[in-house]
Amino acid sequence: MPQDWIFGLIGGAMIGIAAAAYLLINGRIMGASGIIGTLVDRSAPENGAERLAFLTGLVLIPGAVALATGTAQTHLTGNFALIAVAGLLVGLGTRIANGCTSGHGVCGISRLSLRGIVATVFYIGAGGLTVVVFRHMLGWV
């Protein structure tokens, strides 16, 4: 739907402006998996407070917007075992690859990093294949 595309573009621009601000103001790469991953595995004790502040804003501000509009939905599957396996794969994979959609995708591709481009090709390719297998062949999702 064209309306969805416009929201996609506006929301995407907000993501890009946030990433730009984190680079130009704080001097950091806005990669969600790195920001939370280095906090939970305690691999980078310096600047932990800054990452915690980022995550607090990431939870509270969209949470307030969602509360005000009352329309936000994730439409997650009700299959909790599937969700748990998916979450485990996302956590493992993003930390082994050192980045996710925001780090490799947005911040990497925009500086023409080969690693960012290769990672994005592989995670979108693997995601597309997974949807083919689990939705069209097994009918699980």
Place this chain on the structure above:
Amino acid sequence: MRLIAAFFIGGLFGVGLLISGMTDTRKVIGWLDIFGDWDPTLAFVMGGAIIPMAIAWQIAARRASPALGGTFPSPPEPRLGRNLVLGSVLFGMGWGLAGLCPGPAIASITWGGTGGAVFLVAMILGMVAAPPLKRSLQGRQTA
């Protein structure tokens, strides 16, 4: 000051994820469903995000330091390596199964219900398990 900036930047990122549809797993799985009823929205999200960030990298290249001090990140590592590919494939499989990646999983935690909480806890467990696994993978590579 750094903390206040990080808080509001995290918030802007999260609202962008919400508005763009990245926190809606139907839109994400629809985008990955190239052979089904393909939803191109996420291409607009990626395009909309990459353009301002590409400009920011150009500005950073002309500046000595970030606005609040410190240093800019070092240039990207040129080496690809097995971990990059293996990790990205695992991540893509999880993304395709549930439709959530790390940013949206955190941003949607207040309205994602039990499923959202299960995903976030499992993701954190995976993140904690990753460094030892990565070390053993690297050990085998050099051996």
